[in-house]
Amino acid sequence: MKKQQRVRIPDMARRDREPLVYIENNDLMPLPPxxxxxxxxxxxxxxxxxxxxxxxxxLDDTCAVSVPQPKTKEEEEELVQKFLAGLDKLFTRANxxxxxxxxxxxxxxxxxxxxxxxxxxxxxASGRNELYRPTFRSEIVRRxxxxxxxxxxxxxxxxxxxxxxxxxxxARLIELAYRCNLCRRCAQTCPIGxxxxxxxxxxxxxxxxxxxxxxxxxxDQGSMLQLKVGSSTGxxxxxxxxxxxxxxxxxxxxxxxxxxxxxxxxxxxILLIHNAGEILAWPENPGAFAVILNxxxxxWTLSSELAxxxxxNYGLWYDDAQLARVALxxxxxxxxxxxxxxxxxxxxxxxxxxxxxxxxILGDGLDIPRESAMTLLRDIVMSGRLKxxxxxxxxxxxxxxPCNMVRLMxxxxxxxxxxxxxxxxxxEMTPHxxxxxxxxxxxxxxxxxPNNFSDWRFHVAGRKKLEQILNAFSDCLDPxxxxxxxxxxSNCKGQLRDLLAYYDLxxxxxxxxxxxxxxxxxxxxxxxxxxxxWEWH
Amino acid sequence: xxxxxYVVVWAGAVVFLAGxxxxxxxxxxxxxxxxxxxxxxxxxxxxxxxxxxxxxETTDWWTRPAHFNLLGExxxxxAEILFLKGLWEFNRRLWFRSFPFHFGLYLxxxxxxxxxxxxxxxxxxxxxxxxxxxxxxxxxxxxxGGLGALLTVLGAAGLLHRRLxxxxxxxxxxxxxxxxxLFFILAVGTAGAGYLLTVPSDPSVLEITRGVLSFDxxxxxxxxxxxxxxLGALLTxxxxxxxxSHFIAKYFTYHAVRWDDQPSRRSATLRQRFAEYLAYRPTxxxxxxxxxxxxxxxxxxxxxxxxxxxx
Numbered sequence: 037m038k039k040q041q042r043v044r045i046p047d048m049a050r051r052d053r054e055p056l057v058y059i060e061n062n063d064l065m066p067l068p069p070x071x072x073x074x075x076x077x078x079x080x081x082x083x084x085x086x087x088x089x090x091x092x093x094x095l096d097d098t099c100a101v102s103v104p105q106p107k108t109k110e111e112e113e114e115l116v117q118k119f120l121a122g123l124d125k126l127f128t129r130a131n132x133x134x135x136x137x138x139x140x141x142x143x144x145x146x147x148x149x150x151x152x153x154x155x156x157x158x159x160x161a162s163g164r165n166e167l168y169r170p171t172f173r174s175e176i177v178r179r180x181x182x183x184x185x186x187x188x189x190x191x192x193x194x195x196x197x198x199x200x201x202x203x204x205x206x207a208r209l210i211e212l213a214y215r216c217n218l219c220r221r222c223a224q225t226c227p228i229g230x231x232x233x234x235x236x237x238x239x240x241x242x243x244x245x246x247x248x249x250x251x252x253x254x255x256d257q258g259s260m261l262q263l264k265v266g267s268s269t270g271x272x273x274x275x276x277x278x279x280x281x282x283x284x285x286x287x288x289x290x291x292x293x294x295x296x297x298x299x300x301x302x303x304x305x306i307l308l309i310h311n312a313g314e315i316l317a318w319p320e321n322p323g324a325f326a327v328i329l330n331x332x333x334x335x336w337t338l339s340s341e342l343a344x345x346x347x348x349n350y351g352l353w354y355d356d357a358q359l360a361r362v363a364l365x366x367x368x369x370x371x372x373x374x375x376x377x378x379x380x381x382x383x384x385x386x387x388x389x390x391x392x393x394x395x396x397i398l399g400d401g402l403d404i405p406r407e408s409a410m411t412l413l414r415d416i417v418m419s420g421r422l423k424x425x426x427x428x429x430x431x432x433x434x435x436x437x438p439c440n441m442v443r444l445m446x447x448x449x450x451x452x453x454x455x456x457x458x459x460x461x462x463x464e465m466t467p468h469x470x471x472x473x474x475x476x477x478x479x480x481x482x483x484x485x486p487n488n489f490s491d492w493r494f495h496v497a498g499r500k501k502l503e504q505i506l507n508a509f510s511d512c513l514d515p516x517x518x519x520x521x522x523x524x525x526s527n528c529k530g531q532l533r534d535l536l537a538y539y540d541l542x543x544x545x546x547x548x549x550x551x552x553x554x555x556x557x558x559x560x561x562x563x564x565x566x567x568x569x570w571e572w573h
Numbered sequence: 574x575x576x577x578x579y580v581v582v583w584a585g586a587v588v589f590l591a592g593x594x595x596x597x598x599x600x601x602x603x604x605x606x607x608x609x610x611x612x613x614x615x616x617x618x619x620x621x622x623x624x625x626x627x628x629x630e631t632t633d634w635w636t637r638p639a640h641f642n643l644l645g646e647x648x649x650x651x652a653e654i655l656f657l658k659g660l661w662e663f664n665r666r667l668w669f670r671s672f673p674f675h676f677g678l679y680l681x682x683x684x685x686x687x688x689x690x691x692x693x694x695x696x697x698x699x700x701x702x703x704x705x706x707x708x709x710x711x712x713x714x715x716x717x718g719g720l721g722a723l724l725t726v727l728g729a730a731g732l733l734h735r736r737l738x739x740x741x742x743x744x745x746x747x748x749x750x751x752x753x754x755l756f757f758i759l760a761v762g763t764a765g766a767g768y769l770l771t772v773p774s775d776p777s778v779l780e781i782t783r784g785v786l787s788f789d790x791x792x793x794x795x796x797x798x799x800x801x802x803x804l805g806a807l808l809t810x811x812x813x814x815x816x817x818s819h820f821i822a823k824y825f826t827y828h829a830v831r832w833d834d835q836p837s838r839r840s841a842t843l844r845q846r847f848a849e850y851l852a853y854r855p856t857x858x859x860x861x862x863x864x865x866x867x868x869x870x871x872x873x874x875x876x877x878x879x880x881x882x883x884x
Contacts, residue, residue, distance in 0.1 A: 044744060118858065129604055130853040137603035138830045145822040148745045149671075151664040171745060195749030195815070224611050227659040228819045229826025234609065248859035260861070264879035356607075357862050360874035377633075391629060392608045396837045396847045397874065403838045411632045446612040446627025446834075470612045470625030 043166045045176055045197070049205040053094050056167060056208070059492075063163035065499055068506045070513065071539060078538065080495065081488040091487075092207035096167060098492040100214040100484060101251050103207060112203035115247065119206045120184055122246030126238055127185050134356050139238050142230040143181045146174065152222035152232055157473045158215065161499035168496070170222040170232035173212050176205075177235050210249060213239040217478035217497060218353060219439040224470070236479075240354040250354050254480045258350040259358040263365070267312040267346035276345050279315050280322065280338070287323035291563040297326045300373060301337035307375040308336050308409070309366060311383035311526035312346035314551075318529065318573070321382060324553035325409075327563065332416045337373060344369025347386035348526075352393060353479045363394035370404045377405040379412055382551045384438030384525035385478075388445050408441065410524065413556065414450035417457060423561040426458050431518050433459040433555070434508040436501070436532065437472035438525035446470075451524055451552055458559045459520075465504040473500045475523070477531025490534065498535045505532075505547065515546045518570050524552040542572045575792050578799050579785050585806025592813025593821055600825045605846050611831045615645040627834060639839055650827070655679075670735055674728025674757075680721025681761070687714045692782040702779060711779070718778070722765035729757040753817060760808040764801025771795055 043056045050056070061074040071077070083093055093099035106112045125131040126139065152170045153159050162168045179199035182188040188196065199205075213236050220233035244250040262268045267276065280297045287295040298304065308329070314321040329336050338345055343365035351359030367390075370378045380387050391406045398404075416422060435455055441447045448469050455462045465472070475482070476498025484493070509519050521536075523529045532549045541547045548570060558567040613625035618640050621630065628634040652658040657675060660668040691710050695701040702711070733754040736746045768778070776784065776792045781802075784792040794802075812818055837843045851871040855864045861878040868876075 042744070121858070125855075125857060131855045131857060133604035133850045133853060134607045135609070137600060137606045137825065138609055140603060141600065141822050141826050141830065145816045145819040145826075147816060147819065148742070148750065149660075149664060149667055150741050150745065151660065151667070153741070154663060166744070175745065195747065195752075197747045220611060223831075225659065225663040227653075227657060227663075228823055229831060231609075231826075231830070245857040245859050245862055248861065255861075260879045262879075263877050357857075357864075357873050360870075361877065364874060392610070395608050396605070396843060397607070397851070398837070399844055399848055399851070405633070405635050405838075407632070407634075408629055411630060415632050443612055443625070444610070445629055446610075446614065446617070446621075446625060447629050448612070448624050448626045449621075450630055 043172075045172070045179070045199065048176060048208050049200040049202050050094075051202070051204055053088070055094055055096050057096050057165055059097055059162060059165065059496070061495070063165070064495060065161045065163060065503070067499065067503055068510065070544070071502070071506065077495075078491070080491040083488055087487045092210065093487070094204060095208045095211040096215075096492070098489050099211065099487045100489045100492075101210055101249065102486050103210055103249055106203060116201060116203050116206055118247050119242070120201070122242040123180055123184055125246060126242050127181070132238075132241075132356075135234065135238060138231060138234055142174070142232070142234055143178050145228050146171065146178065146230045147228060148175070149227065152226050152230075155221045155225040157219075157221070157476070157500035158217065158497055162496050167212070168215055170216070173209075173216065173239070174230075174232045174235040176209060176212075177239060209239065210243055213243065214251060214479075214481075214484075215492075217439070217474040217476065217481060219474035219478050220444060221439075221471075221474070224443065237353070241356060244355040245357065251480060251484055251486075253484045253486075254350040254354050255358070258348070258480075258483075259355070259362060262343050262346060262348065262350075263358075263361060266342045266344070268348055268350065269312045269316055269346065271312060271315070271346075273340035273342075273345065276312065276315060277340060279319070283315070283319045283323045284326065286319065287327060290323075291327055291557065291560075291567065293327060293331070293563060295323065295326050295330065297322070298337045300340055301335075302373050303375070304337040304373065305335035305376045306337070306379045306412070307339055307344075307370045307373055307377070308379050308381060309339070309345065309347040309369075309386070310381040311348050311386055313348070313526045313530070314381065314383075317533075318526075318551065320554055320567075321526075321551045324551070324557040324567070325381060327557050327560070328413065328416060328422070328553060331560065331562070332419075332421045334412075334416070336379075337375065339369040339373055341365070341369035341372060347380055347383050347390070349386060349389035349394075350480060352385055352389040359389060359394065360397050363390055363397065364402070366390055367398055367402050367404055371402070375404075377407055379407050379409050381409050382524040382526060382529075382553065384440035384442075385527060387438075387447065388440035392445055408445075408447045408450070410441070410447050410450035410454075410552070413552065414453050417454050417556060422556070424458060424556075424559045425561045426460055426559055428559045428565060429459045429520075429555055430461060431520060432461045432463065432509060432512045433520045433522055434463050434465055434505065435468070436465070436475060436521060436523040436525075436528055437468055437470075438523070438528050439472065439474050439478055441525060442472060443470045451522075454552060454556065455522060458555055463508055465508045473504060475501045475528040475531045476535065477527050480527075482527040482530040482534075490538075493531070494535055494538045498531060501532070502535055502539065505536075505541075509545070509547060513545045515544060518546045518548060520555070520568070521547060521549040522552055522555060523549055537572075546570070548572070574799075575784070575794060576788065576790050578794065578803060579788050581803050582785050582806045585809040588810035589813055592810070593818065596813055596818055597821050597824075600822070600829075604850055605843065606830070608833065609830055610834045614832045614834050615649040616640075616642045616832060617645070618642060619645060635836070635838060646828075646832070653827075667732075667735065670728055670731035672728070673724040674732060677721045677724025677726075677728055677761075680717045681725060684714045684718035684721055687717070688778060688782045689786075691779060692786055695779070695783060696787075711777075714778070718768075719765075722761050722768075725761045726758055726765065729754045729761075733758070749815070753815060756804075756808050756811070760801065760804035762801075763797060764805050767795060767798025767801040770797050
């Protein structure tokens with residue numbers, strides 16, 4: 037591999053097909069023991085010759101979106117024109133009232149002080165690679181804005197910087213829009229309030245809503261599949277009910293309690309919506325919810341309506357129309373059952389999408405209350421309705437803060453009250469709460485593994501979280517001590533599962549990951565001991 | 574010649590105010606956006622704001638009275654505006670250059686306001702400059718003006734040096750960024766030097782301020798000070814048309830974006846405004862959007878492209 041070069045904005049328009057940067061393990065932010073030797077780190081799988089041949093992959097060592105290469109100059113020019121048309125639309129009221137005001141503010145007032153860079157886990161983990169500096173992407177969009185939207189001339193170019201637009205630049209920008217977790221930690225530290233996360237979000241929207249270009253895991257296999265069959269997992273209502281029935285049986289056997297998941301109960305107090313990925317990947321999570329809610333005597337139900345049993349809303353990360361469509365399906369499912377409120381299971385982005393971002397598009401008649409499962413669970417645990425024995429959780433536990441639930445929604449303490457009560461050896465990560473670091477799977481990365489993108493996801497995007505986990509457990513890395521990384525979010529769990537497996541931290545150091553409800557059921561005195569099985573899954 | 578200077582000073586002030594107003598209106602008239610808040614939100618109750626929590630931490634929050642802690646917002650904004658707390662916390666190295674620059678500007682703005690007030694008062698009470706209060710005011714605005722100019726020039730020079738020398742900042746610096754800082758150094762430096770070069774027979778700054786207000790053509794201003802005032806007026810007029818007008822943007826980025834956590838169910842106005850927006854007709858071209866220019870956002874949101882566009 038070549039030595040890392042300091043990339044600059046004009047490089048984005050380079051016509052050669054060579055990536056602008058190469059990243060080697062020695063370039064990356066050092067990790068604490070036992071992963072402190074970069075020479076023992078995994079080598080990155082090189083991008084296949086086929087991928088290089090077929091897709092636009094001239095940004096860095098990987099390829100997330102797999103945009104096919106145009107075959108002719110005319111096709112290239114057409115795509116560039118589409119891009120510029122989309123750019124214009126981003127700044128019009130009719131097309132982008134949803135985020136126009138914050139976007140304008142971020143375009144016109146960045147002081148380029150680079151304060152944001154110090155807070156970005158991707159920039160830091162990459163060894164401060166210019167390409168991943170939060171303002172690198174934003175500065176490109178800003179220059180495009182002043183040149184093509186504001187129609188700035190020579191003076192504007194001198195004031196704001198000039199930019200060349202061609203297809204290689206647009207193609208690289210598509211990929212660059214998918215090198216940000218949208219965690220908005222950078223926006224939190226910006227003295228002016230400019231928001232690089234928003235800029236990446238708006239870029240993704242431009243590509244999706246105008247050019248029909250998005251990561252297939254988010255669009256074709258994500259929101260479109262959910263709108264077609266009901267879930268991005270591909271499960272329709274029949275399959276999901278079958279799976280839950282099996283989970284109920286398994287949970288009954290495991291806990292010694294009769295577990296039954298209620299479906300389509302009209303007039304129930306609560307419609308609980310899980311991320312359906314839990315049902316397939318971590319069935320103990322919806323199972324644990326059922327154990328807790330039934331034991332606490334809560335009136336609740338699941339819905340078998342289209343999308344009513346899958347809380348995911350990937351539109352949040354790339355497309356306003358898809359976001360609105362899925363949010364409406366969730367609310368309509370609740371309306372049909374006449375429930376009092378929707379409670380969102382352990383899924384961070386579903387929390388933010390339905391409770392926060394979609395709030396203002398759910399007008400009169402659609403504004404059914406939405407609530408986090410964290411508060412419901414906190415109330416149950418603190419109420420004394422469950423007989424709990426914290427000594428069953430006498431192992432080191434740390435808590436990951438899902439960005440969408442914590443920094444972007446302000447649900448910080450309820451989950452902490454639970455772990456503080458139930459886990460005598462709980463320790464916080466540093467930093468935590470609203471200052472947390474993203475797991476590296478945010479904005480859809482947790483479900484994206486095209487080409488060799490996983491290598492980038494683990495080496496770069498997840499590196500800061502990996503450092504935090506190792507530091508949190510630094511006093512008990514001995515494999516004889518089982519440790520629990522609690523992540524009350526499906527996407528975070530997916531990323532953490534893959535990250536821990538990549539570095540073999542279960543086998544070597546017995547670091548297990550899981551949700552919050554599993555810790556609660558594990559501490560329930562009426563449940564057979566050992567709900568948490570210390571096995572890798 | 575003196576009249577030309579007065580015209581430039583007045584024009585600078587008018588352009589500045591008009592530019593700021595236009596910019597503020599541009600943002601204020603932009604449509605309300607979907608919620609995009611960032612925690613901590615300081616108008617939450619103090620116990621929640623401390624850890625960055627929101628009303629979402631309360632069960633059935635919609636049944637509880639809304640809480641708005643204005644004092645919490647004022648405290649955060651005060652520390653941010655006066656002391657650049659965010660920069661202190663997240664970019665300490667830059668703070669040591671940026672704070673003197675900004676605080677120097679605050680002192681200069683305060684000096685200008687004090688001079689203006691004194692000059693206006695002296696029209697009503699011509700003996701004011703010779704009274705004890707007038708003498709005290711003279712020392713106050715001389716001190717704030719001098720210190721303000723010094724801090725502004727030093728801060729701007731420090732920022733300019735950092736922009737040129739720091740390998741993290743230099744690649745992200747445009748000609749415009751350098752010009753802006755140089756403009757500050759030149760304008761404030763010239764005005765400051767002009768003041769220091771004045772001799773007892775020259776008009777005082779209070780007399781100049783009175784002259785600007787009354788268009789007194791009889792005043793003869795020393796050339797360096799006059800040049801400084803003209804440059805200052807030009808700089809003032811230039812600011813609203815650059816990113817340096819972030820003092821306007823910051824109101825919106827904080828109050829209208831970061832801290833805007835108002836749920837629509839608690840505001841009929843919000844619901845009405847968003848109902849209007851849902852009637853807009855977008856023209857996005859991707860096929861799944863189904864936006865042909867005739868369909869509204871409401872039509873699009875209630876269609877299902879995965880099932881042939883049916884509702």
